[in-house]
Amino acid sequence: MSDAETTGTCPRQHRPPLHRVVVGEPGPPRPAELPDGSHAWLVSRHPDVRQVLSDARFRRSQLYEADAPSLSAVPDLVNNPDLMFNQDGSDHLRLRGTLRRAFTPRAVARWQPWIAAIVEECLDSLAGAEPPVDVVAAYTLPLPVRVISRLMGLDDEVRSRLRHWSEHAFSDGSHDGREVETVLAEFAEFGAGLLARRRREPGDDLISSVVRAADEEGGIPETQLVQLVCGLVVGGHDSTMTMLGNSLLYLLGERPECWERLGADEPAAEALAERLLHLMPLGDDRGTARHAAEDVEVGGVLIPKGSVVLADCFLANRDPDLFPDRPFDDLFAPLEGPGLAFGAGPHYCLGAWLARLELRLGLHRLAARFPGLRLAEPADGVQWRLGTTSRSPRRLTVTW
Structure with missing residues (x-):
């Protein structure tokens, strides 16, 4: 099967796997449209996308001014003006500073032993099940949920609500707007309550460290801290769950010859995880928006002042001037250049090192423990998890 097949508009459930969704080719900046029909610019070449994401003249906060075009059909977390991602300059740096030390490569490396222990516990549970098994329900969802719950000190009751919050926080516009508002208000109430509890009873979890850093810094609005907490809760597990599910669909469905090496060679697993992050978007809507301040x-x-610019990281990651024409040929080869899976510039994803670690350990240990793992149903019959800006298998039945 071809590693790059151009696809048009597909029925909601009959969509190709994300590694085969390639719409257009990288090229010079060109006109595009926003969901409400407003004019925008699409930027897709690798150096152009890096410029837009790194240049302070392209901003997020101005996208939410009163006269700005709408970026979403319903209210969602991603387009909340109080979210850290939607801050610029000193406001952004002050809020980002509350997490700066938490997600460094050195800090994440210190978490590896307990994350590895969670991986093994999830694998033990999977091994005790009678195949065939839905690997989403048994592994790709509970693993990142347990990691983010441990990191943030969340109890079992909260864990059971994470998916409900995520589906509305990352709505693709298909939800009822009033329903989304209600769920997000409930979610914000949870975030505010969690911050208040950690102020009263601090611990060694991530939220307690955010509270301490924010109180030391001073001047950070409480609404921004609430949205920071909510973003960590849902973003901290949704993207990893999505990548694990899509990676397994691809590896087991199209590249089973890689499975043995993935389980036997951890350095090779690290290279494979990096390449999969590079080649697979989290969803179908890949453009991240900026506003040109001049x-x-x-x-x-x-690009004229006042324009909305959509930076397409996925197409930039397929730029033939930097990356090969057949990027799926050798999944264990190091990347030929800096990828944009986690963005670039001041809004580079803080959780990048944690996501890398979870994906690498999750795939490597699964292949090591289950060398005979295979799909129990045809890959082209997968049912997709839809309704959010990320997309992955809703169920993925495997056997061994």
Whole structure:
């Protein structure tokens, strides 16, 4: 099967796997449209995307001014103006500073033993089941939920509500707007309560460290801290669950010859995880928006002041000037250049090192413990988890 098949608009459930969704080719900045029909610019070449994501003249906060075009059909977490991702300059740095030390490569490396222990516990549970088994329900969902719950000190009652919150926080616009507002209000109430509890009874969890750092810094609005907490709760597990599910669909369905090496060679597993992060988007909507605060030239094209710019990291990661024409040929080869799976510039994903660790350990240990793992149903019959901006198998039945 081809490693790059262009697809058009598909029925909601009949969609190709995300590693085979390639729409268009990288090229100079060109006109595009936002969901409400407003004019925008699409930027897709690797150096152009890096410029837009790194240049302070392209901002997030101005996307939410009163006269700005709508980026979403319903209210969601991603487009909440109080979210850290939607802050710029000193406001962004002050809020990001509450987490700066928590997600460094050195800090994440210190978490590896207990994350590895959670992986093994999930694998023990999987091994005790009678195949065939839905690996989403048994592994790709509980693993990241348990990791983020341990990291943030969340109890079992909260864990059971994470998916409900995530589905509405990352709505793709298909939910009823009033329902989303209700769920997000409940979620924000939870976040505010969690912050209050950690102030009264601090511990060694991530939220307690955020509270301490924010109180030392001072001047950070409580609404921004609440959205920070909510973003960590849902973002901290949704993206890893999505990547694990899509990776297993691809590896077991199309690249079973890689499975043995993945389980036997941890350094090779690290390279494979990095390449999968590079090649697979989290969902179908790949453009991350910015607002041009002044006239800026990008790739030889003048982007006028006031324009909305969509930076397509997925197409940039397929830029033939930097990456090979057949990027799936050797999954264990190091990347040829800096990938954009986690963005770039001041909004580079803080959780990148944690996501890498969970994906690498999750795939490596699964392949090591289950060398004969295989799909129990045809890959082309997968039922997708839809309704959110991320997409992965809703069920993935495996046997061994």
